[in-house]
Amino acid sequence: MATNKNALIRYRTIDKCLQNIGRKWSLDDLIEACSEALYEYEGKDSYVSKRTVQLDIQTMRSDKLGYNAPIEVYEKKYYRYAISNFSITDIPLTDVDLDILTESMEMLRQFKDVSLFSELNGVIQKLEDKIFRESKDQSPIIHLDKNDELMGLEYLDTIYQAILKKLVLKVQYQSFKARRPNELIFTAYILKEFNNRWFVVGKKEGSANIMTLALDRIASIDFEPKKKYQKMKFDPDTYYENTIGVTVLNDKSLVNVEMKVDRSNAPYVMTKPFHPSQEMIGEFPNGAILIRLKVHHNLELERLILGFGDAITVLKPSRLRRQIQRKLERAVGNYEE
Numbered sequence: 001m002a003t004n005k006n007a008l009i010r011y012r013t014i015d016k017c018l019q020n021i022g023r024k025w026s027l028d029d030l031i032e033a034c035s036e037a038l039y040e041y042e043g044k045d046s047y048v049s050k051r052t053v054q055l056d057i058q059t060m061r062s063d064k065l066g067y068n069a070p071i072e073v074y075e076k077k078y079y080r081y082a083i084s085n086f087s088i089t090d091i092p093l094t095d096v097d098l099d100i101l102t103e104s105m106e107m108l109r110q111f112k113d114v115s116l117f118s119e120l121n122g123v124i125q126k127l128e129d130k131i132f133r134e135s136k137d138q139s140p141i142i143h144l145d146k147n148d149e150l151m152g153l154e155y156l157d158t159i160y161q162a163i164l165k166k167l168v169l170k171v172q173y174q175s176f177k178a179r180r181p182n183e184l185i186f187t188a189y190i191l192k193e194f195n196n197r198w199f200v201v202g203k204k205e206g207s208a209n210i211m212t213l214a215l216d217r218i219a220s221i222d223f224e225p226k227k228k229y230q231k232m233k234f235d236p237d238t239y240y241e242n243t244i245g246v247t248v249l250n251d252k253s254l255v256n257v258e259m260k261v262d263r264s265n266a267p268y269v270m271t272k273p274f275h276p277s278q279e280m281i282g283e284f285p286n287g288a289i290l291i292r293l294k295v296h297h298n299l300e301l302e303r304l305i306l307g308f309g310d311a312i313t314v315l316k317p318s319r320l321r322r323q324i325q326r327k328l329e330r331a332v333g334n335y336e337e
Helices: 003-019 027-042 050-061 095-109 121-134 153-165 266-271 299-306 318-334
Strands: 071-074 078-081 169-173 182-194 197-204 211-214 218-223 254-261 279-283 289-296 312-316
Touching (some): 003 050, 003 078, 050 071, 153 169, 254 318, 266 289
Antiparallel strands (some): 071 078, 169 218, 182 197, 197 211, 279 289
16 A cells, blocks of 8 residues: 555544544554554554654644644643544645646546546546535636547447456457458557547567557457467557657668758747657758657658648658658649649
């Protein structure tokens, strides 16, 4: 059990004791009560030291956690609340607390179909009730892109459980190029989100290569208990180190890209780099900048560049430059018909 959780259990225990005004509570009594409470949660003897409980009382008295508990000593031996009916559980939430809780719940709701988060439903409902009772009507401060109609989200939990419990999946998958779904026996390693779209990364049976499946192209999915999970040390940070997006290519596709970014867009590109490898290697008299990055030449890179239109000019490599030029020429042609 985490140390901070142990501390919370002790705070709540001391709080309950001091609310019971029908009994005198010495330091030894509080130590015994905290030890018993921890035993109930952990199922084993947990000795709480005198120093620990003294520090707990000091913390509860302070503003460190917002309790400001009026704990006083009387008869030079016993502890009690100086204010009757006081409890740390009745501390009102501050406006900042309410804002943080509200936005956190909005984020958690986006993963409502994943069992890990669905287990928090009870806690979230209690928090919502607390917020409703203590706050005025408040519109969201943080707005996140989401698409509740996106296909494939119903498979998130099945895939999550397969990764967690090391289970093999049987997937009916239809790529955009295929006329009908194909069955894959698939070992999943991670779930990945990119550009508000979800993917599962892993290996299909009989292949040593990592592959990526888009959840919105899955027709059906189920566990395949008769198959053995293909264990491997998969490090997502290393795997995506040289990639923009989800399409990871081999080292032959790894290129040094140099691009000129016009003056008006330079601040955006500098404050939100295309990739961690990005560096500014030059400036032009008109305020434009020259940047360089080392990434795989994939479709996501091209789409990112094309999204800036005439604000970016690819200088190197020549193959990427020609590819972007051809696509821009075809785009212009679409408006000349």
